[in-house]
Amino acid sequence: MAAIVFVLCGVTPEIFAQVTGITEPAASARFEPEIGRLGRPVVYRLTITASQKPLEPPEPPAVAGLDVVFAGGTVSTAMLNGTLVMTSTFNYSVVSHRTGRFTMPAFEVAVAGKRVRVPPAALTAMAPEAGEAPYQPVRAELDLPKRDFFAGESIGARLLVIETPDETPQFVSFVAKTTGAAVIRPSMRTSREQFAIGGKQFEGLVMPVRITPILEGDLELGCQVIVRVQKLESAGPRGMGGAQSTVDTKPVHIRVLALPRVGRLPGFTGAIGKFTVAQPKLSAIEVDAGEPVTLAITIAGEGNLEGVAAPENESVGNWQIYKPTSEFQPDPEDHNTARGTKTFIYTLIPGRAGLKATPAIPFCYFDPEHRSFVDITIPPLPITVKPSSIASTAPVAEQKSEPPPLEEPPKPVEPVMTGLEEKPGRWVRSLGPPLREWWLPIAELVPPVLLLALWAWRRRRDYLAANPQIIRRRRAHTAALRALARARAAVRKGDCGEFLRASAGALREAASPLDTVRAKSLTSGDVLRLLNNDSDASAIARKVLDSADAADYSTAEAGTMELRALLPDLERVIHTLARRA
């Protein structure tokens, strides 16, 4: 009977509890130790006694200043007064972020369909004593060779998870890249080793990783590691099980260069590392023309071999070459697939009989340490090609007239950067077109302004041609003023004869537009006739003209300079004539 009850207890605790009607579940909780150090973990231990264990680990309430992480638990069974009792113990790692007294408040846990109250528990966090080191979690670093790298290179590196006095790494469960244009490929194997960092010896886990930078330039590499750690105390292993810790590696700065364009050899398909080519193998050394033969090429070495494409050459001479198949075999001794072999199998078809060797297939790789391209062209292999037994007389040209369809279209030519210009060309002071320059509107206005000016000139010229009296009047007026100026100058000099000649000339010039003849042809009578309506003006003009005639035709001394008093009247007469003209 007891055995049956025991089995029921283990298999269906709910039925057992209903049958036996046991007992109310109970819970207790406490910090161990109840006085801890700032930053160092203590254990919050929660014990639940009931007829069955909780389905999920209870989740204690959050307490400001405390980090609480579940760290495993145990279940034990015991017979109490003939009743089976299950005691579930849950351990939590608790780290305080400040000193003081903390209280984990009471909370309830559901067990076997009932609510169990977990009592409050108190923790006192003390400051570390003088000289006591702070808590040191595990840390991680990426260990790369000290040199420059090349884009596409597969770099062999190590991920070091370093043990500290407070934590021991047990295993790495996940690695993810956080920064840097690179692909990180971790190995699944780790080992516990001693290693040196900055001249100091450390112990911890070492995981080989392969890093492939994608872009050139200065690169900051970092990754995040999820590690299972064993937290230690000064008294030794706690025995509460491990905890999961997320660790960021210290950023590593590397310089990634572009592959040099100079010295690149034919057949480069991106292989970077150190490789050798084993002796190629032909499936047959004697074939008929048109009969396919396979050529196996094995490349071995360390680098980005897994991703290296085969050198392709669709047709060489009289050979038709098909896109090869490839197979990569990692080195079983290498934990991170950097070493291995890759076998390319080409199918070749000889186009005619009489060929003596397979075509050479150009191939090269880039050696990052020597920074140079290395030629490993697959050499020709001797072969005998006999005439085809099916169509021995068919010329090669006919056989090639219907080539088998190619698997892929030809790749487009990759553009390259050109060289320097040898001559600068014409120097200018502005880059763009002068659409926004201040002088452009002015320059654009020049042609219409010139055309408008030309048009105005033409109109005026036509107008003056139609009205010649305007020019005649203007010229007469100008000549009269000039003669009048001479008369004034003669008055200033006291030259009476010149005064009379200039005054008579001014009168004739001023009167000329009123007549049809030229000024010099006008007689005194003509001038006086034109002034016949103005007796005062006629008197003055007569006096001046008569005196001028007398001075011109008489040998006697010209009149006295009293005539100079006539100058204002003379000016008035000339203005009168000008107005009439």
Added chain:
Amino acid sequence: MKTTLLPRRFWSAAVLMISLVLAAMQSLHAATPDERFLKASESYAAGEFADAVYELRELVNEGNFSAGALHNLGDAEWKVGRHGQAVLAWERALSLDPFSKNTEANLRFARYQARVDAPALTWYERYSVALPGGWWSAIASAGLWGGVALLTLPRLLGWRRADWHQGMAAVLLAIFLLSGPALLGVWKRSQFGVVLEDETPLRLTPTREAETLVKLPSGEMARVERERGEYFYVRADGDRAGWVRKVDFARIWSP
């Protein structure tokens, strides 16, 4: 008593003055753009790309532009890893000399490397690319005013009318009309600029804390639609529009 024709101090000052004059003449001589261009080319050939960039940028910053110098500046910028600046220099070189196959090839190369497409151009923009921008404005002016002059000058100057006057005027006015779309294209292309820094954020608002809509790669071209403070509002292909900082973006034809 020993006498000298001139005191020693005079000769020292004379030697100093002559040296200064010679040095000034030499510096003036070395400062010609052609010589500095050659010096930059020599630095480039020696692998001193940074020196070549410095020399050519100094030339350009002083307002000396030539298609060859800008092409070589692009080459040197590319070598020192400033891909956005390289594309900017090549675009500027191409705007001065649209017939340069080398510069066109370099732009193709840069866009291939950066996985960036050339900007989509309208038909009149493609039309305007056929000649340098300055040529189009000259052709339009010559076409318009040449045609008008041929129509009006014979009458104004009293020349005898000839058929070729009419024919030539028609041709010139046709050239003016044909250059109109090109001028529009040049005007629209003046909005183009180049993203200088890689992963330049395209922001929702012209503020530093603005949400990043998308990040643009260096060397990508976009059109400037407006500007505010330290930001340009740009539109890249695919209608990716937003604000970029002016320091991360440069117009091809700086205003």
